[in-house]
Amino acid sequence: KQEVTQIPAALSVPEGENLVLNCSFTDSAIYNLQWFRQDPGKGLTSLLLIQSSQREQTSGRLNASLDKSSGRSTLYIAASQPGDSATYLCAVRLSNDYKLSFGAGTTVTVRA
Amino acid sequence: SQTIHQWPATLVQPVGSPLSLECTVEGTSNPNLYWYRQAAGRGLQLLFYSVGIGQISSEVPQNLSASRPQDRQFILSSKKLLLSDSGFYLCAWSAGTTTSPLHFGNGTRLTVT
Numbered sequence: 001k002q003e004v005t006q007i008p009a010a011l012s013v014p015e016g017e018n019l020v021l022n023c024s025f026t027d028s029a030i031y032n033l034q035w036f037r038q039d040p041g042k043g044l045t046s047l048l049l050i051q052s053s054q055r056e057q058t059s060g061r062l063n064a065s066l067d068k069s070s071g072r073s074t075l076y077i078a079a080s081q082p083g084d085s086a087t088y089l090c091a092v093r094l095s096n097d098y099k100l101s102f103g104a105g106t107t108v109t110v111r112a
Numbered sequence: 113s114q115t116i117h118q119w120p121a122t123l124v125q126p127v128g129s130p131l132s133l134e135c136t137v138e139g140t141s142n143p144n145l146y147w148y149r150q151a152a153g154r155g156l157q158l159l160f161y162s163v164g165i166g167q168i169s170s171e172v173p174q175n176l177s178a179s180r181p182q183d184r185q186f187i188l189s190s191k192k193l194l195l196s197d198s199g200f201y202l203c204a205w206s207a208g209t210t211t212s213p214l215h216f217g218n219g220t221r222l223t224v225t
Contacts, residue, residue, distance in 0.1 A: 041221070051211055091156075100158075102155045104155040
């Protein structure tokens with residue numbers, strides 16, 4: 001069974017600092033990995049999707065890397081802003097499976 | 113573009129009452145559809161998923177059921193709610209390939225009293 005872990009559970013940084021969020025998974029036979037953002041009381045918003053053949057994906061200030069062999073992905077958010085405050089979740093899809101396994105998320109607070 | 117609609121946004125129901133949550137997707141055909149539950153302080157738990165009309169896979173034995181009466185409609189139901197059914201219910205969809213991203217609705221906050 002795929003286990004997905006996100007550490008730390010919570011993170012607080014001053015505005016302008018770069019954010020580094022970690023995601024680890026136990027089964028390296030993944031199809032892809034997806035990062036989401038969740039604001040309080042809201043649904044999940046897809047941020048980035050990395051296919052198993054890719055090493056990284058970028059969108060604006062966001063960059064996500066994937067290392068399948070070590071079972072890790074990292075989400076970098078450059079020059080954090082108070083609007084980046086949210087919970088960030090990662091999810092992995094095993095090969096030939098329509099289901100995703102989610103981490104519990106990292107709750108980020110960016111202090112103005 | 114594709115959109116997903118989920119309603120109601122909030123619901124307060126007494127123990128023993130029935131439940132029906134609805135989710136519809138627009139702008140795509142034959143999507144994979146999912147129901148997740150998110151309990152306070154916990155991760156997302158997959159409840160049901162469907163790869164086609166009438167095809168429902170259940171992940172967790174429980175008090176809930178799901179149906180897909182139309183291609184882009186997914187319904188979560190219960191005949192008698194339990195206190196433990198309280199939580200945040202999320203509907204999601206993806207295209208019918210394993211390389212496609214998952215997209216979520218805005219969720220339904222269910223409180224069973």
